[in-house]
Amino acid sequence: DAKTTQPTSMDCAEGRAANLPCNHSTISGNEYVYWYRQIHSQGPQYIIHGLKNNETNEMASLIITEDRKSSTLILPHATLRDTAVYYCIVRVGNNAGNMLTFGGGTRLMVKP
Amino acid sequence: NAGVTQTPKFQVLKTGQSMTLQCAQDMNHEYMSWYRQDPGMGLRLIHYSVGAGITDQGEVPNGYNVSRSTTEDFPLRLLSAAPSQTSVYFCASSYNPQDYEQYFGPGTRLTVT
Numbered sequence: 001d002a003k004t005t006q007p008t009s010m011d012c013a014e015g016r017a018a019n020l021p022c023n024h025s026t027i028s029g030n031e032y033v034y035w036y037r038q039i040h041s042q043g044p045q046y047i048i049h050g051l052k053n054n055e056t057n058e059m060a061s062l063i064i065t066e067d068r069k070s071s072t073l074i075l076p077h078a079t080l081r082d083t084a085v086y087y088c089i090v091r092v093g094n095n096a097g098n099m100l101t102f103g104g105g106t107r108l109m110v111k112p
Numbered sequence: 113n114a115g116v117t118q119t120p121k122f123q124v125l126k127t128g129q130s131m132t133l134q135c136a137q138d139m140n141h142e143y144m145s146w147y148r149q150d151p152g153m154g155l156r157l158i159h160y161s162v163g164a165g166i167t168d169q170g171e172v173p174n175g176y177n178v179s180r181s182t183t184e185d186f187p188l189r190l191l192s193a194a195p196s197q198t199s200v201y202f203c204a205s206s207y208n209p210q211d212y213e214q215y216f217g218p219g220t221r222l223t224v225t
Binding site for chain 1: 116145147153154155156157160170171202204212213214215216217218219
């Protein structure tokens, strides 16, 4: 699976949009981009995933560049409860082991 | 649904002791897995199972055994605990191995002295 690069930490003001970038320049054509987050001391939580089109759900939006070498997770109106570590993961869709390879992630701090 | 449950929440072991971490899910998921998370790091896959009676090794399987006798349960056994196994252990499940969303349990914090 392709490696991802994320900033170590970011701050965001409460109520503003949080834009979390991820670089995955070696992504293959059959690899999806997944985002999970981990709130302190809890298990990771799935947020969203995509292949090449932009995706939106009730939690967030995922913007994938046309060349698929990078993506951005957008939390449109960040709240204090969105403070967490956000993991960008690139994975083959039919990975038999269904393994999620977690890197260091981005620690997002939402401030009042 | 209770989702994915793990017991115990906390455990302290002495070096050489053995124990079993319990994981159960009530969502009729075929796929279950165990990860460990060391301080300040991401999760690493220990073992996984694609259905009852089937298990396989992940990235860091040494020192751990698993079995899957039912769809609901996937216990992780530490055979002879070592300080290097001090970590937080997470169990996860999904409907099938290709499912994009995995559900994680709350974790078991294990300290080996």
